[in-house]
Amino acid sequence: MERLEKAPPTLRRSATTGSSSNGILASVALPLLLVLLGLFASPPSKSTYHALFLTLSDNATAARHLLALTRRPHVAGTPANAEAASYVLDVLSSASFSARSASYDVLLSYPVTRSLLLSPSPPPFSASPVAFDLIQEIYPGDPYATSAAESVPTFHAYSRSGSAAGPVVYANYGRLEDFAALGEMGVNVTGAVVLARYGKIFRGDILKNAEEAGAAAAVVYTDAKDYCGRERWFPDGPGMPPSGVQVGTTFRGIGDPTTPGWPSAAGCERLSPAEVSASGLVPGIPSLPISARDGEAIQRSVGGQVAPDEWQGGEGAPVYRLGPGPGFLNLTYIGNETLATIQNVFAVIEGKEEPDRYVILGNHRDAWTFGAVDPSSGTAALLEIGSTEWVEENREMLASRAIAYLNADCPVRGSGFHASTTPQLDELLKEVTKKVEDPDNFSQTVYDSWTLSPNHSPQASGGATDFAAFIQHVGVSSLDMYFGEGYPVYHSLYDDFVWMRNFGDPFFHRHIAVASIWGLVALRLADDEFLPFDYSSYASELQRSAKIAKDQAVNTPVSFAPLYKSIEKLKRAASTIDNQKKGLESKVGLLKWRKDPLTVRDVNDRLMMAERALTDREGLFQKEWYKHLIYGPSAQDDYGSTMFPGVDDAIWKAKRLNSSEAWHFAQHEVWRVARVIDQASLVLGGKFT
Ligand SMILES: *[C@@H]1O[C@H](CO)[C@@H](O)[C@H](O)[C@H]1NC(C)=O
Numbered sequence: 027m028e029r030l031e032k033a034p035p036t037l038r039r040s041a042t043t044g045s046s047s048n049g050i051l052a053s054v055a056l057p058l059l060l061v062l063l064g065l066f067a068s069p070p071s072k073s074t075y076h077a078l079f080l081t082l083s084d085n086a087t088a089a090r091h092l093l094a095l096t097r098r099p100h101v102a103g104t105p106a107n108a109e110a111a112s113y114v115l116d117v118l119s120s121a122s123f124s125a126r127s128a129s130y131d132v133l134l135s136y137p138v139t140r141s142l143l144l145s146p147s148p149p150p151f152s153a154s155p156v157a158f159d160l161i162q163e164i165y166p167g168d169p170y171a172t173s174a175a176e177s178v179p180t181f182h183a184y185s186r187s188g189s190a191a192g193p194v195v196y197a198n199y200g201r202l203e204d205f206a207a208l209g210e211m212g213v214n215v216t217g218a219v220v221l222a223r224y225g226k227i228f229r230g231d232i233l234k235n236a237e238e239a240g241a242a243a244a245v246v247y248t249d250a251k252d253y254c255g256r257e258r259w260f261p262d263g264p265g266m267p268p269s270g271v272q273v274g275t276t277f278r279g280i281g282d283p284t285t286p287g288w289p290s291a292a293g294c295e296r297l298s299p300a301e302v303s304a305s306g307l308v309p310g311i312p313s314l315p316i317s318a319r320d321g322e323a324i325q326r327s328v329g330g331q332v333a334p335d336e337w338q339g340g341e342g343a344p345v346y347r348l349g350p351g352p353g354f355l356n357l358t359y360i361g362n363e364t365l366a367t368i369q370n371v372f373a374v375i376e377g378k379e380e381p382d383r384y385v386i387l388g389n390h391r392d393a394w395t396f397g398a399v400d401p402s403s404g405t406a407a408l409l410e411i412g413s414t415e416w417v418e419e420n421r422e423m424l425a426s427r428a429i430a431y432l433n434a435d436c437p438v439r440g441s442g443f444h445a446s447t448t449p450q451l452d453e454l455l456k457e458v459t460k461k462v463e464d465p466d467n468f469s470q471t472v473y474d475s476w477t478l479s480p481n482h483s484p485q486a487s488g489g490a491t492d493f494a495a496f497i498q499h500v501g502v503s504s505l506d507m508y509f510g511e512g513y514p515v516y517h518s519l520y521d522d523f524v525w526m527r528n529f530g531d532p533f534f535h536r537h538i539a540v541a542s543i544w545g546l547v548a549l550r551l552a553d554d555e556f557l558p559f560d561y562s563s564y565a566s567e568l569q570r571s572a573k574i575a576k577d578q579a580v581n582t583p584v585s586f587a588p589l590y591k592s593i594e595k596l597k598r599a600a601s602t603i604d605n606q607k608k609g610l611e612s613k614v615g616l617l618k619w620r621k622d623p624l625t626v627r628d629v630n631d632r633l634m635m636a637e638r639a640l641t642d643r644e645g646l647f648q649k650e651w652y653k654h655l656i657y658g659p660s661a662q663d664d665y666g667s668t669m670f671p672g673v674d675d676a677i678w679k680a681k682r683l684n685s686s687e688a689w690h691f692a693q694h695e696v697w698r699v700a701r702v703i704d705q706a707s708l709v710l711g712g713k714f715t
Pocket residue numbers: 214215216217
């Protein structure tokens with residue numbers, strides 16, 4: 027590779043790998059990008075080198091990197107994770123990247139004491155209670171048996187420390203509607219220990235709902251019906267083993283809990299532990315995640331009414347009842363919240379013509395266990411803390427210079443392509459997926475198989491994964507992608523290399539497909555003369571979502587007319603800038619006319635900044651950190667996302683209150699969205715009113 031060292035990069039704009047450091051995909055995709063640029067000191071046609079880029083990827087290399095990165099469990103803040111960081115730095119440096127790392131001191135949460143006791147009936151106890159061992163079992167022949175001992179015991183990060191005891195109440199998925207149903211069925215949750223299943227909403231929201239219903243504590247398990255189904259369990263199949271436990275954070279905010287809205291630099295201003303507790307973003311009750319086996323044992327101790335059909339388990343499960351009791355749980359959890367240093371790894375390829383414009387590729391490296399599938403989170407997790415802190419630290423730079431953020435933090439878990447994008451990237455993604463082979467059927471492209479699947483339209487999710495900070499805080503156009511649906515061993519000990527090789531991606535072709543799509547999208551964004559952004563697609567997506575929001579508000583006083591009007595304006599602005607681009611392009615061939623670089627720059631700036639205009643300084647009501655008024659977290663579920671989150675939330679509340687103030691407020695939220703869309707149209711058009 028030495029010969030590449032002096033080869034000048036030839037991208038127009040700069041590409042940087044950023045966020046909370048980069049694992050496997052960056053290691054595969056980015057050195058390839060650089061090799062490619064090195065090969066062509068003066069590049070041949072773009073399509074030639076895009077095609078070459080696709081042939082350079084190598085599944086054996088991908089497999090080797092993954093093996094190296096998942097040798098040990100590497101939770102954020104541990105030496106093993108620092109080791110993984112230096113591995114990534116080495117790989118990037120050996121590919122001639124100027125790589126560096128940035129550190130943040132953030133509040134991390136580790137378990138100290140855990141215990142869970144079940145008695146068949148409330149005190150006074152006639153026999154000694156059963157103590158669950160809370161251990162994920164090693165299977166015979168597990169090559170990671172030794173290093174599994176390094177993994178952090180199962181726990182809910184940031185959960186409340188303390189002991190609580192009470193009769194068990196079964197609360198299904200722990201959603202608001204589940205607790206409402208319990209109320210209607212006359213089940214008293216006050217003072218009880220809630221038993222809930224994972225699978226529908228973010229675990230922090232399950233705990234919040236349990237707490238608000240009056241529970242003393244909660245345990246959450248992965249029901250075999252949802253996490254194994256008819257599959258066999260690992261290692262014989264992809265399913266979650268009976269002793270498997272999904273660990274993860276319960277923090278309902280984003281980034282470091284002690285630095286809400288600002289970067290966690292060493293020595294910076296911080297909230298005190300008491301202020302963090304008082305924020306309402308961490309649970310006020312103790313909790314533990316538990317296995318399917320323990321969940322089922324607890325289910326068997328519960329009496330009372332039989333739970334509704336949809337609340338029941340799968341084949342072979344006992345009949346689930348609601349309680350309270352007679353089964354009685356005694357739970358103790360003591361955690362240690364401590365400031366720890368985390369590293370983000372960066373590498374930059376500097377562009378030639380517009381080096382101050384950035385395309386950012388990112389994922390994260392730290393994992394709850396071995397992290398074969400998931401250096402990921404899909405949660406407001408420890409895992410995204412790094413990228414959030416980095417975005418907060420560089421907020422104004424990103425706001426003025428970032429073209430797009432391309433995320434791939436949990437990219438391979440099975441077959442079938444999925445993507446979420448802000449809609450101006452829809453068309454680009456379609457074009458790129460038409461150039462990449464379907465990793466599961468080489469006689470077609472990813473695009474072919476994607477369009478055959480029922481959910482092929484790219485949807486910009488607002489979910490709180492790594493890219494939340496980019497899109498929702500700063501308003502940087504973003505894209506996230508992955509192969510496969512949810513995966514059963516998520517955040518458990520079994521998310522390891524063996525699972526990946528046997529079930530997630532047996533030939534590592536899906537890794538290569540993601541790296542190819544990721545890299546090609548980045549190349550186009552870094553290199554196309556005019557940014558391949560399509561705002562007509564944005565307007566269409568807004569229109570579809572406006573209809574959904576309007577349908578939810580039928581027979582209410584809320585008018586969506588202002589929103590529709592603003593979307594019409596955006597449509598016109600989108601076609602104006604499209605025509606301007608076409609006009610500039612057609613002149614070139616005819617008159618040997620050279621485009622004025624400042625005119626090109628002006629068009630690109632308007633395309634880049636229109637997304638920014640969809641943010642509002644004040645942010646979402648009572649969630650001020652979230653500045654984007656189109657994409658944001660759902661009020662009822664931190665995993666979920668919703669378009670027009672402010673409108674959605676206001677209508678949801680107004681329906682419950684049915685007061686004129688509440689309806690007035692919902693109308694105000696519609697106006698706010700309409701106004702940011704008007705701003706985006708002005709930016710696209712590039713003219714004052
Ligand atoms: C619910 O249970 C709690 C604790 O046992 C008790 O104090 C409360 O009175 C009960 N509420 C109802 C409505 O029965």
